[in-house]
Amino acid sequence: MDLFEKLLQNRGPLGKHSKMAHGYLTFPKLEGEIGPYMEFKGKKILNWSLNNYLGLANHPEVRKVDADASAKFGLGYPMGARMMSGNSDYHEQLEAELSEFVGKEATYLLNFGYQGIMSAIDCLLDRHDVVVYDAESHACILDGLRMHIGKRFVFAHNDIAGLEKQLQRANKIVEETGGSIMVITEGVFGMSGNQGKLKEIVELKDRYSFRLLVDDAHGFGTMGKTGAGTGEAQGCQDGIDIYFSTFAKSMASIGAFISSDEQVIDYLRYNMRSQIFAKSLPMPLVIGALKRLELLRTKPELKDRLWEICTKLQSSLREKGFNIGTTSSPVTPVILKCDENQVAKLAIDLRENYRLFCSPVCYPVIPKGLIILRLIPTALHTESDIEITVKALEEIYVKLRNNEYISSEYAVL
Ligand SMILES: Cc1ncc(COP(=O)(O)O)c(C=O)c1O
Numbered sequence: 001m002d003l004f005e006k007l008l009q010n011r012g013p014l015g016k017h018s019k020m021a022h023g024y025l026t027f028p029k030l031e032g033e034i035g036p037y038m039e040f041k042g043k044k045i046l047n048w049s050l051n052n053y054l055g056l057a058n059h060p061e062v063r064k065v066d067a068d069a070s071a072k073f074g075l076g077y078p079m080g081a082r083m084m085s086g087n088s089d090y091h092e093q094l095e096a097e098l099s100e101f102v103g104k105e106a107t108y109l110l111n112f113g114y115q116g117i118m119s120a121i122d123c124l125l126d127r128h129d130v131v132v133y134d135a136e137s138h139a140c141i142l143d144g145l146r147m148h149i150g151k152r153f154v155f156a157h158n159d160i161a162g163l164e165k166q167l168q169r170a171n172k173i174v175e176e177t178g179g180s181i182m183v184i185t186e187g188v189f190g191m192s193g194n195q196g197k198l199k200e201i202v203e204l205k206d207r208y209s210f211r212l213l214v215d216d217a218h219g220f221g222t223m224g225k226t227g228a229g230t231g232e233a234q235g236c237q238d239g240i241d242i243y244f245s246t247f248a249k250s251m252a253s254i255g256a257f258i259s260s261d262e263q264v265i266d267y268l269r270y271n272m273r274s275q276i277f278a279k280s281l282p283m284p285l286v287i288g289a290l291k292r293l294e295l296l297r298t299k300p301e302l303k304d305r306l307w308e309i310c311t312k313l314q315s316s317l318r319e320k321g322f323n324i325g326t327t328s329s330p331v332t333p334v335i336l337k338c339d340e341n342q343v344a345k346l347a348i349d350l351r352e353n354y355r356l357f358c359s360p361v362c363y364p365v366i367p368k369g370l371i372i373l374r375l376i377p378t379a380l381h382t383e384s385d386i387e388i389t390v391k392a393l394e395e396i397y398v399k400l401r402n403n404e405y406i407s408s409e410y411a412v413l
Pocket residue numbers: 112113114115117138140186190215217218246247248254255256
């Protein structure tokens with residue numbers, strides 16, 4: 001069969017809805033200044049869908065530094081990959097400051113979190129090694145594992161007994177191959193808001209020999225006393241052997257980093273294909289990240305405010321009887337029973353009549369019969385935004401129970 005014909009016959013679980021959803025439920029355009037109030041299709045909406053946790057995207061100091069660095073260096077500088085011709089003092093300064101902030105010896109900057117962690121997994125492991133990973137790991141971890149040609153074992157989400165069983169299996173294999181074991185989990189899981197059980201995993205090191213890689217995309221800047229992440233929050237940062245985060249969430253930018261022992265980072269510098277064979281981070285992103293990191297360190301009030309809003313939002317939802325699962329982070333999933341044929345109308349009602357914008361998550365990302373309205377609080381939201389939102393969700397809930405959203409027109413989202 002012709003390749004293009006085949007693609008048209010099966011457009012994929014999300015792609016099959018593209019005609020109905022494109023431009024509205026998928027690929028929507030949010031306009032105006034980034035913040036809790038933006039414009040969607042020409043109308044003001046209250047926005048709970050951006051990972052701008054600390055409100056840095058539009059912070060005046062950040063905007064100024066971004067603009068000044070762009071004016072001075074442009075987006076081209078430095079040209080080439082870090083190893084060849086794309087290094088600078090600023091890149092190294094940012095790495096040194098990140099190392100200090102997350103309490104690791106050394107750091108390597110990555111162009112994007114997604115391809116960065118994939119490439120790190122690929123680089124760190126060979127065919128003799130075994131990976132043991134949490135079942136709810138982010139797509140970038142799963143894609144990294146697709147490149148791993150040795151064994152991999154999955155444990156049920158946050159199931160420490162399950163992890164232990166898999167470690168025993170992994171142990172038997174590495175005894176034969178002479179390889180090593182790496183455990184991979186997340187600091188904060190982006191869909192449920194659950195924290196990975198990092199402390200308990202680290203404690204397993206007393207009995208099993210493995211190294212721990214933690215993707216702390218949602219925890220960096222939001223968790224822990226200083227914002228150094230979920231390891232800090234759980235008092236086990238030292239037990240994380242390889243710490244990864246992106247600049248795409250609390251730093252409100254692009255880029256990522258990986259931190260570990262100096263020798264491990266040196267190994268990555270000289271072996272990591274996504275960095276050796278790709279252009280380094282442009283200077284405005286590096287200088288912009290230095291500024292953001294400075295604000296993270298010097299303005300703890302941003303994180304404190306995020307948590308005030310987060311605690312208020314989550315307690316208000318719980319008081320009204322909403323199921324927000326077991327989140328212990330700012331990620332706030334409102335979990336509703338909702339058939340597939342109700343999802344689209346509900347989401348449209350939310351946007352058109354309540355002027356609320358959040359990301360509806362449904363099958364195939366989560367099981368059939370459920371919908372998650374994922375709310376991401378930020379330091380810029382207010383108590384009044386929370387009141388408006390909880391009231392709207394209560395009304396939506398009643399309509400859902402009265403089957404007002406059943407629609408054949410939008411059979412599925
Ligand atoms: C847990 C997690 N890891 C990695 C990434 C990818 O990071 P980036 O956006 O920098 O590619 C994301 C999403 O941004 C994420 O949520």
